Amino acid sequence: xxxxxxxxxxxxxxxxxxxxxxxxxxxxxxxxxxxxxxxxxxxxxxxxxxxxxxxxxxxxxxxxxxxxxxxxxxxxxxxxxxxxxxxxxxxxxxxxxxxxxxxxxxxxxxxxxxxxxxxxxxxxxxxxxxxxxxxxxxxxxxxxxxxxxxxxxxxxxxxxxxxxxxxxxxxxxxxxxxxxxxxxxxxxxxxxxxxxxxxxxxxxxxxxxxxxxxxxxxxxxxxxxxxxxxxxxxxxxxxxxxxxxxxxxxxxxxxxxxxxxxxxxxxxxxxxxxxxxxxxxxxxxxxxxxxxxxxxx
Numbered sequence: 026x027x028x029x030x031x032x033x034x035x036x037x038x039x040x041x042x043x044x045x046x047x048x049x050x051x052x053x054x055x056x057x058x059x060x061x062x063x064x065x066x067x068x069x070x071x072x073x074x075x076x077x078x079x080x081x082x083x084x085x086x087x088x089x090x091x092x093x094x095x096x097x098x099x100x101x102x103x104x105x106x107x108x109x110x111x112x113x114x115x116x117x118x119x120x121x122x123x124x125x126x127x128x129x130x131x132x133x134x135x136x137x138x139x140x141x142x143x144x145x146x147x148x149x150x151x152x153x154x155x156x157x158x159x160x161x162x163x164x165x166x167x168x169x170x171x172x173x174x175x176x177x178x179x180x181x182x183x184x185x186x187x188x189x190x191x192x193x194x195x196x197x198x199x200x201x202x203x204x205x206x207x208x209x210x211x212x213x214x215x216x217x218x219x220x221x222x223x224x225x226x227x228x229x230x231x232x233x234x235x236x237x238x239x240x241x242x243x244x245x246x247x248x249x250x251x252x253x254x255x256x257x258x259x260x261x262x263x264x265x266x267x268x269x270x271x272x273x274x275x276x277x278x279x280x281x282x283x284x285x286x287x288x289x290x291x292x293x294x295x296x297x298x299x300x301x302x303x304x305x306x307x308x309x310x311x312x313x314x315x316x317x318x319x320x321x322x
Contacts, residue, residue, distance in 0.1 A: 035320060036121035037070055039080035040109055040294070044098040045131030045170035046265060048088045049301075055265065056301030058083070061126035063300040063309040064316075072317035075124060078116055081109045081135075083128075092165045096185060102131050102169050103184050109135025110188075113292065114142065124320070127296035130156055131169035134185065136248050136294060137177045137194035144245035146291060147199035149235055149284050150174060151277075152252040153224070153268040155202065155210035162213055170297070174200070178219075199247075201238040203227060203280065204255040206270045224255070224271055232283030239287060246289030251281070253298040253312060261311055263302035274315050281319035293320075 039061035046055040061080065070077060084101040096102065109125075113136055116123045125132065130152070140146035150156075158172045159180035166172055166181065178200065179186050179193030186192050197218035204224045214221050220238050222231055239247040254264040257271035272280070284290060295316065303309055 033120055033122040035073055035075035035124055036078040036116050037065075037073075037075045037124045037126060038078040038112060038116065039126050040083075040128045040132040040135065041080060041126075042083035042102075042105055042128040042132055043086055044083055044102050044105065045129040045168055045173065047090070047097065047168045049265065054086050054088065055129065056299040057127065057129050057265070057297055058086075059300040060128065060295075060298040063298070063303065063306065064126055064295075064313055067306065067309040067313040069313045069316060072313060073124070073320045076121065078112070078121070078123070081105070081112050090167065092167070095182065096166055096172065097168050099169070099182070099185060102134065103188065106134040106138055106185075106188060110138040110142070113139040117143070117291065122290075123292035124316075125292065125294035127294055129170040130173045130250070130252060130296045132294060132296060133173045133177055133250055134194070136292060138188055138191060140246070140248055140291060141191045141194040142189065145199070145243060146195065147239040147244050147247035148177070148195045148201070149239060149247055149249045150200060150202045151204050151250060151255045151280070152202065153204055153206050153254040153271055154252070154266065155205060155213040157210070157213040174202070199238065199244060201235050203231060203235070204272060206268045227272060227276060227280060229279065229283075231280055232287070235284060236287055240289060244289065246291040247287075248291055249281070249284055249293040251293065251295045253295065256315075261298075261308050263299050263308045264297050265299060274311065277315055278318045281315075285319065
């Protein structure tokens with residue numbers, strides 16, 4: 026099985042989808058679709074020495090939704106997932122290490138499908154929130170950016186969770202969630218095989234915890250998901266749901282470096298950064314500093 030490591034050439038692929046988020050205000054659309062442009066403008070590609078792998082253009086965002094409608098923009102997300110998976114597979118097959126710039130967290134499904142088609146892969150999920158809403162713990166589903174981990178592990182409608190007959194894309198026991206803050210979010214994983222580590226518990230030993238989940242003989246590798254809200258709002262506040270108690274920049278850099286050094290790292294994505302909340306571009310520069318420090322020697 027072809028496993029990409031960080032010795033491979035980095036390739037930056039834009040996935041500017043906001044399909045998985047609710048409108049931040051009436052008559053507006055979520056601004057995270059602009060994140061790839063902001064990070065590029067802040068010099069990301071030069072800083073990490075990456076190839077430009079272009080963009081996967083998402084379908085139109087539709088804001089209207091009511092409880093009972095199912096997943097907002099669900100069919101559009103399913104179509105986008107297939108397109109994104111194809112592009113990620115092509116990058117990996119060419120020996121590249123994908124660095125995917127979202128967009129919202131629903132882009133996880135593209136990577137998850139691509140890797141499931143290649144074998145059995147784990148997931149390091151760095152996020153302030155569980156993103157594990159499903160009908161087993163909620164009266165309704167809604168925005169996929171709050172449900173993507175549930176979808177990736179097989180909870181939800183077939184058209185999103187069983188693309189290509191591949192459900193689950195990631196097995197519960199192959200997932201570690203790092204950076205949660207809310208006790209309610211931690212409770213979402215009760216009775217599952219998912220490992221979780223709270224933000225305040227993340228030290229140098231967090232990589233050892235990740236190794237136990239992600240580096241096992243039955244796995245072909247693992248994907249790294251980084252929601253920008255894993256950082257504390259004092260470091261980066263330009264996200265849709267800033268939550269106090271997050272990581273500082275140095276702790277996130279150390280964690281990412283440790284994960285990237287583990288055998289089998291297959292790619293990385295960054296999500297939820299919203300340039301509409303970063304008027305002077307300083308927070309984009311901060312995020313680029315973090316990614317550059319983690320992805321370069």
